[in-house]
Amino acid sequence: MDFLGDWLLLIIGVAVVGLLGVAGLVSGRTRARRRGREGTAAPGATDTVAPPEADTDTVRPPEPAVSPETGEGPGAAAPTLERPEGTASRLVRLRQRLSRSQGGLGRGLLALLSRDRLDEDTWEDIEDTLLTADIGVAPTQELVERLRTRLRVEGNEGTTPREVLREELVALVDPTMDRRLSISGADGKPGVVLVVGVNGAGKTTTVGKIARILVAEDRRALLGAADTFRAAAVEQLATWGERVGVPVVRGPEGSDPASVAFEAVRRGVDESMDVVLVDTAGRLQNKAGLMDELGKVKRVIEKQAPVTEVLLVLDATTGQNGMVQARVFSEVVDVSGIVLTKLDGSAKGGIVVAVQRELGVPVKLVGLGEGPDDLAPFDAGAFVDALLG
Numbered sequence: 001m002d003f004l005g006d007w008l009l010l011i012i013g014v015a016v017v018g019l020l021g022v023a024g025l026v027s028g029r030t031r032a033r034r035r036g037r038e039g040t041a042a043p044g045a046t047d048t049v050a051p052p053e054a055d056t057d058t059v060r061p062p063e064p065a066v067s068p069e070t071g072e073g074p075g076a077a078a079p080t081l082e083r084p085e086g087t088a089s090r091l092v093r094l095r096q097r098l099s100r101s102q103g104g105l106g107r108g109l110l111a112l113l114s115r116d117r118l119d120e121d122t123w124e125d126i127e128d129t130l131l132t133a134d135i136g137v138a139p140t141q142e143l144v145e146r147l148r149t150r151l152r153v154e155g156n157e158g159t160t161p162r163e164v165l166r167e168e169l170v171a172l173v174d175p176t177m178d179r180r181l182s183i184s185g186a187d188g189k190p191g192v193v194l195v196v197g198v199n200g201a202g203k204t205t206t207v208g209k210i211a212r213i214l215v216a217e218d219r220r221a222l223l224g225a226a227d228t229f230r231a232a233a234v235e236q237l238a239t240w241g242e243r244v245g246v247p248v249v250r251g252p253e254g255s256d257p258a259s260v261a262f263e264a265v266r267r268g269v270d271e272s273m274d275v276v277l278v279d280t281a282g283r284l285q286n287k288a289g290l291m292d293e294l295g296k297v298k299r300v301i302e303k304q305a306p307v308t309e310v311l312l313v314l315d316a317t318t319g320q321n322g323m324v325q326a327r328v329f330s331e332v333v334d335v336s337g338i339v340l341t342k343l344d345g346s347a348k349g350g351i352v353v354a355v356q357r358e359l360g361v362p363v364k365l366v367g368l369g370e371g372p373d374d375l376a377p378f379d380a381g382a383f384v385d386a387l388l389g
C-alpha cells in the first residue's frame with residue numbers, strides 16, 4: 001500500500017512540474033508576442049508605419065495611429081474620449097474673446113465719429129484707425145466716403161453714428177457671402193476638405209479643431225496627416241484625433257504627402273466616412289514647388305472623390321505678410337474658404353475685409369485661442385457687434 005502510495009505521489013509530482021513548465025513557456029511566448037506587437041506598433045512611432053510607396057497608385061495603406069473603431073492606440077489603455085463643445089455655446093463664449101481683442105478698433109472709431117464736429121483732422125484719424133487694423137487702403141477709403149456722406153446727410157435725422165457705423169461695417173464684411181463649409185460628398189462618398197497654408201499659421205491645430213466640430217455634430221470624420229515634412233505635425237494631429245476618437249492616417253516623416261492623402265481618402269471612401277480632412281505641408285519654398293506638391297495632392301485625391309472644400313489658414317497677426325501668402329496659395333489651388341487664426345492675439349480684425357477682397361472668397365472660420373474648442377464659424381453681424389462692444 002505504502003509502495004503504491006509513494007508511486008502515486010511521484011507520478012502526481014512529475015505531472016504538476018510538467019504542467020507548470022508548459023504553462024510558463026506559453027505565457028512567456030505570449031508575453032514575447034505582446035512585447036513584439038507593442039514594439040512594432042507603439043502609438044506615435046512614425047518609423048514603424050508601413051511606408052507608402054512613391055507611386056501613389058500602388059500605395060500601401062499606412063497603419064493608422066489610432067484605431068478607427070475606438071480611437072485607441074495599439075497596446076494603450078482605452079483613453080476617455082472628450083466630448084467637444086457644441087457650436088452654439090462656443091459662439092457665445094468666443095464672442096467675448098473677440099470683443100476683448102478687437103473692441104479697441106470699434107471703440108476708437110465710435111469715439112471719433114461721436115465728436116461734435118467731424119473736421120478733416122478727425123476723418124484722417126478715422127482713416128488711420130482703419131488702416132492700423134489692416135482693413136486695407138481701398139476698403140478704408142470706401143468706408144470713409146460712405147460714412148462722410150451718410151453722417152452729413154443723415155446726421156440730423158435720428159440715426160446715431162453707431163448705427164451708421166454698424167451698417168457700413170457689416171456691408172464691408174459682406175453678410176451675403178456663403179460661409180458654410182462644403183463637407184458633404186456626393187454619390188455616397190465623403191466630403192473632402194483640403195487644408196493649406198504656411199507652417200506655423202495654425203493649420204494642424206485648425207484641422208484638429210474642425211474634427212472636434214464634426215464630432216460635436218455627430219459626423220464621422222477621418223484625418224489625413226499629409227504634412228509629412230514635420231514629424232511633430234503628424235504627432236500633433238494624431239493626438240488631436242485620439243482625444244475625440246477620430247482615426248488618423250499617417251506616413252513616415254518625409255514620405256510623399258500625396259500618398260498619405262490618397263490613402264486617407266481611400267479609407268474614407270471604404271469606411272463610409274462623412275468627411276475626410278487632409279492637413280498639408282505648407283513649405284513656401286517657391287511657387288512652382290508648392291504648385292507641384294499641392295497639385296499632386298489634389299490630383300491623387302480626386303482619383304477617388306472630389307475635393308469639396310479648400311481651406312486656406314492664415315495667421316491674423318502677420319498683416320501684409322499674410323496677404324502675400326494668401327495670394328500665392330490662391331494662385332496655386334482654388335481656395336474656397338479662409339480660416340483666420342489667432343484673432344484673439346491681434347487687434348487687426350480688419351484683415352477679414354482685406355483678405356476677402358483680395359481673394360474673393362469668404363472667411364468661414366476664425367481661431368480665437370489655443371484651446372481645443374477655440375474655433376468658431378464666422379458671422380459678419382456677430383463680428384461687427386463684437387467690434388463695437
Ligand SMILES: Nc1nc2c(ncn2[C@@H]2O[C@H](COP(=O)(O)OP(=O)(O)OP(=O)(O)O)[C@@H](O)[C@H]2O)c(=O)[nH]1
Pocket residue numbers: 197198199200201202203204205206227230232233281282340341342343344345366367368369370374
Ligand atoms: N492664440 C492662438 N493660437 C493659435 C490659434 N491657432 C493656432 N494657434 C497656435 O499656433 C501655433 C502653431 O499652430 P500649428 O497648428 O502647429 O501650425 P501649423 O500651421 O500646422 O504649423 P506646422 O504644424 O508646422 O505645419 C500653435 O502653438 C497653436 O496653438 C488661435 O486661433 N489662437
